Amino acid sequence: MATKLFASHSPHIHGGEKTHRIMLDVVLALIPALAVSTYVLGWRVLFITAVAVVSCVAFEWLICRFLLKRRSTICDLSAVVTGVLLAFNLPVGIPWWIVVIGALVAIGIGKMTFGGLGTNPFNPALTGRIFLLIAYPVQMTDWTTGVPDALSGSTMLADVKYAPELVSSLNFTEMLGGVMNGSMGEISAIALILGGLYLLWRKVISWHIPVSILATMAIFAASVGASYGGAMIYEFPLFHILAGGALLGAIYMATDYSTSPMTHRGMIIYGVGIGLLTMIIRLWGAYPEGMSFAIFIMNAATPLINKYVRPKRFGTK
Amino acid sequence: MKTFPIGGIHPSDNKEWSKDKSIECIDLPNEVMIPMIQHIGAPATPVVQKGDKVLTGQLVGQAGGFVSANIHSPISGTVTSIDSYPNGQGQRLTMVVIKREGDEWVESIDRSTELKRECSLTPAEIIAKIKDAGVVGLGGAQFPTHVKLSIPDGQKAEMLIVNGVECEPYLTSDYRNMMERAEMMLTGIEILMRAIGVERALIGVENNKPDAIAHLNEVIARDAYRGIEVVPLKMRYPQGGEKQLIAALTGRQVAPPPALPISEGVVVSNASTAIAVYEAVQKNKPLIERVVTITGKSLGSTHNFMTRFGTSLDYLLSFSGGLPEGDVKVLNGGPMMGRAIVDTSAPIIKGCSGITILSGAEAARGKESACIKCAKCVSVCPMGLEPYLLSRLAKLQKWDVAEEHNTIDCIECGCCSYTCPSNLPLLDYIRIGKQTVMANIRSRAIANKK
Numbered sequence: 131m132a133t134k135l136f137a138s139h140s141p142h143i144h145g146g147e148k149t150h151r152i153m154l155d156v157v158l159a160l161i162p163a164l165a166v167s168t169y170v171l172g173w174r175v176l177f178i179t180a181v182a183v184v185s186c187v188a189f190e191w192l193i194c195r196f197l198l199k200r201r202s203t204i205c206d207l208s209a210v211v212t213g214v215l216l217a218f219n220l221p222v223g224i225p226w227w228i229v230v231i232g233a234l235v236a237i238g239i240g241k242m243t244f245g246g247l248g249t250n251p252f253n254p255a256l257t258g259r260i261f262l263l264i265a266y267p268v269q270m271t272d273w274t275t276g277v278p279d280a281l282s283g284s285t286m287l288a289d290v291k292y293a294p295e296l297v298s299s300l301n302f303t304e305m306l307g308g309v310m311n312g313s314m315g316e317i318s319a320i321a322l323i324l325g326g327l328y329l330l331w332r333k334v335i336s337w338h339i340p341v342s343i344l345a346t347m348a349i350f351a352a353s354v355g356a357s358y359g360g361a362m363i364y365e366f367p368l369f370h371i372l373a374g375g376a377l378l379g380a381i382y383m384a385t386d387y388s389t390s391p392m393t394h395r396g397m398i399i400y401g402v403g404i405g406l407l408t409m410i411i412r413l414w415g416a417y418p419e420g421m422s423f424a425i426f427i428m429n430a431a432t433p434l435i436n437k438y439v440r441p442k443r444f445g446t447k
Numbered sequence: 448m449k450t451f452p453i454g455g456i457h458p459s460d461n462k463e464w465s466k467d468k469s470i471e472c473i474d475l476p477n478e479v480m481i482p483m484i485q486h487i488g489a490p491a492t493p494v495v496q497k498g499d500k501v502l503t504g505q506l507v508g509q510a511g512g513f514v515s516a517n518i519h520s521p522i523s524g525t526v527t528s529i530d531s532y533p534n535g536q537g538q539r540l541t542m543v544v545i546k547r548e549g550d551e552w553v554e555s556i557d558r559s560t561e562l563k564r565e566c567s568l569t570p571a572e573i574i575a576k577i578k579d580a581g582v583v584g585l586g587g588a589q590f591p592t593h594v595k596l597s598i599p600d601g602q603k604a605e606m607l608i609v610n611g612v613e614c615e616p617y618l619t620s621d622y623r624n625m626m627e628r629a630e631m632m633l634t635g636i637e638i639l640m641r642a643i644g645v646e647r648a649l650i651g652v653e654n655n656k657p658d659a660i661a662h663l664n665e666v667i668a669r670d671a672y673r674g675i676e677v678v679p680l681k682m683r684y685p686q687g688g689e690k691q692l693i694a695a696l697t698g699r700q701v702a703p704p705p706a707l708p709i710s711e712g713v714v715v716s717n718a719s720t721a722i723a724v725y726e727a728v729q730k731n732k733p734l735i736e737r738v739v740t741i742t743g744k745s746l747g748s749t750h751n752f753m754t755r756f757g758t759s760l761d762y763l764l765s766f767s768g769g770l771p772e773g774d775v776k777v778l779n780g781g782p783m784m785g786r787a788i789v790d791t792s793a794p795i796i797k798g799c800s801g802i803t804i805l806s807g808a809e810a811a812r813g814k815e816s817a818c819i820k821c822a823k824c825v826s827v828c829p830m831g832l833e834p835y836l837l838s839r840l841a842k843l844q845k846w847d848v849a850e851e852h853n854t855i856d857c858i859e860c861g862c863c864s865y866t867c868p869s870n871l872p873l874l875d876y877i878r879i880g881k882q883t884v885m886a887n888i889r890s891r892a893i894a895n896k897k
Contacts, residue, residue: 133770135777137536137787139875141861142776142810143458143616147868149819206816248819248869336826392822392833443853444453444690444830445702 149247153207155334159325160214160382166318171222175314181226183213185233193242208247212236215255218315218378219422220262221273228266232258252429253386256422263422273312286312287374288418294358297369305372312374319372326381335385338397343380344371346405354413370412379404379421389429396432396439403428448654450681451691452700454829456862458616458684458783460655465742465749466619470627472753473766477547479522479757480532481507482540485796486583487590488514493543499526504553504733507543510581516591516797517581519733521755523551534796535760535779535788542794545757557730562630564670566638566728570596573642573728580727581734581797586610586621586687586717587780589798592724595716596642598709605712607640607648608696609721611663612680612687614653615781618801620738621718623751625652625659628722629666635721636675638728643714648675649696650718653682684783685860689715691829703856719800739763739795743804745771760791760802774807782810783861813870824863824873830856834863838873841880846887849880855888857881 168175190209194202216236220229236258244250263270286305290296306319315322329335348367355366370376375383384390384404391400404424411420484490491508495501501520508518520543528544552558568576578593598604613621624632636648652660663677680686680695689708690701692715699711708715716724719737726732739754747768754763760777764770770777770791778785781803788802795802824834832853840849854877863873 133772134774135770135787135789135791136774136807136810137776137789138810138812139787139872139878140785140859141783141865141874142778142785142787142805143782143865144813144867144870145456145458145865147823147866148813149816149868152819152821152868203816208819246817248817387822388820390820392820392825392835394826440852441825441828441831441833442453443703443832443856444694445700445706445856446831 150205150207152334153211155329155332156211156382157207157214159328159334160218160315162321162324163218163315163318163378164214166321167314170317171314174222178220178222178224178226178229178314179214179217181229182217182220182233183210185230186210186213186216186237189234189237190242193238198242203246206247209237212241212254212258215315215382216258218382219255219259219313219375221270221312222314223272224269228262228269231265232262235261248388250388251433252426253383253389256383256426256429260422260426286369287412290369290373291412291418294362294366297362297365298360300365300369302368302372305369313378315378316375319377322377322381326377329381329385335381336394336397338394339385339390339401340380342398342401343384343405343408344376346402347371347376347409350406350409354409370409374412374419375421376408379408379425383421384425384428389432391432391435391439393436393439393441395441396435399435399439400428400432403431448679448681449695450683451686451695451829453831454827454862455683455685455691456827456865457682458865460682461617461742461744462619462622462655464617464744465740465751466622468619468623468749468751470623470738470751470753473763475522475547475550475755476758476762478527478544479547479755480542480544480759480794481518481520481757482534482542482794482796483508483518484540485518485589485756485798486516487588488512488516488594490541491515491518493529493541495526495529495543497526497529500524501526501545502551502553504556504735506733507545510578514591514594516583517579517733519581519735520545521735521757522547524548533790533793535790535793536786537789556732562634563729564634564637566641568641568728570642570644573638576728576731577642577724580723580732582720582723582727583734583797584717585719585723585737585797585800587784587798587800589796592716592720595714596639598643598714602709603712604643604645604709604714605647606645606697607636607643608693608708608713608715609636609648609650609718610687610689610692610715611650611652611659611718612692613656614682614684614687615783615785615800616684617742617803618740618781619742619751620740620800622656622659623738623740624719624722625656626662629663630670631725632718632721633663633666633670633672633675634729635723635725637672638724639714639716639721640674646674650675650677651680651686651692651696652677653686654679655682685829685858685862688829688858688860690858703853734797737797737799739799740801741767742801744809745775745806746804754795756796757794759794760788763795763802764791770804771806776805776807776810778803778805783865784859812872815871816869818869818871821868823866823868827862827866829860829862830858832856834873834877837880838863838871838876841876841883846880846883850884850887854880854884
């Protein structure tokens, strides 16, 4: 074999980071939450997750193959992430065919309409969830098949909304561990935090978005809690961070690359916006939970943030 | 431990391949090809003719202006041709070809090995000697050293910064110089301090070279080099970038272009350049040779050669068993900022600190996929730019927008392309944008003058 010289511009080496590896990390980070959810809610969790993942991947493949007539992009694993996140945002008792419709909206409208991974303005899994919430409100808020001993048929957020004093009677250790009514992925705070730490360690996400969302929510809730008096100044923020989709949204949904800002300062503005909107909807809006809508609204603001918030240029004040 | 403020990456340094190989002198080549441009600025003009006999160290190219550098013969022999030949990148340059006959040096050059430390010359005399000797920055940029030392009116240097970082993976020529020629280097630093009138010099060395840090400290203490301090830096690429190094050592950030380091009161010199300065000023020796690292995982052997300029790359590689078979990338420099060489018969020039050989697999570019907006390029950019955007703007040929987004600040370190999980050739496009914007700025300046 002869020697053949080849040339290109620098740099001549690559760090080895790959898109599909990043997506795989997100899936791995979600496994603890999936495991706890399966343990608490039963095998149906795995069934619904599988339906969501398979339909998301299948729709992406079909759209690439027959509508866009280009090479399929399913190998980047982003459709798998969308599938898992969509499932995590659904109640466990949801009929399987609604999940398929959610996947079609998530991938078809939320992602591929805009050109696929990296170009979609809204988080695909959230697009799917919000569509289902509006189209199938009954099935989407039916928590009766949830935790056996939980408050009847509604989530704690819905109960607390009209009776904040309930917070004092809650068992926070149980909320942390996973006996909490809600969507499949929301039930174990500790599993979600564990996955989040893994993503931070792998440098898949940075702290800016989750911390700014959760800190804003905590400060907001603490000031509202203070007005109730007593220990509510501590309990109310803790409740709002542990309840509902706060952790799932802050760690896994809001950090979606293509729908969140590019600079650290932009990420903080975005996170504060999500935190504020979530609390406003939770306390005074028509829905008990505001995380999805808050992320969705701030997704829309991301291009604007990217335009005006630039990184600090070296050598300038 | 100190380091620069924003961005940066941690590629594996791969120094172990050549760091323990002492500087070797090799048999002189039978022929050298000397390009008349081995520096930033105007090309030198040949002052010899075909058939002339030249001595080692004799002037063969006269600097073509203030921002230019003299070029001397690295061997003695006969000029056989003055013509245009391709360099390693295939670019045709005027070169003087000399066939070697022995190795007879110009008489005024002091070839003794003893250290000559005392220097009583004035700054102007020092700078004149450096200029005569054709000294340029040996870190790769090849900027004429006498220009750097000529401080503009109204500005004043407070300290000298010596770049011993060698953050580029694989390369070990600065390291070997620090280990084996510390006395010459430190004396050169004293001379540079005298030339710019400062009492203080900081040598930045990364903490992956603890023995170099220890050795320099030992020599400084033993031989009482006053005002010179070695500062260990936390390993991080591109710490050897001039602005990054100044920020790491002093905390001061040089303003965006066209500001120069002197605006923050510092002059930066490469560590190996200090040795060239010592030889030029104390030994009357022009810049005709340097240490060149020959390295790569697929080579038969690795070396740090004392190499006369104009020596062909093929000749150096013959000591390492030649190039490996298959697809090979030969780099003038290291893997992050080095330039790919397509013709290995081309000569070694002043700015060549090493030759890195990468196999096809090591240097292969991955398949490109869509930008996922992960923002990793933004967080690794040491200049605070948005590489994904600059690359896209260049692709769309939106030069004015690229200019607004400060594309000319780019130092072409390659952190963005290195990090991109979608394997996008970000820097390839940014470079095109930067060059176009710089050309636009220049033509606007000319138009404004009229």
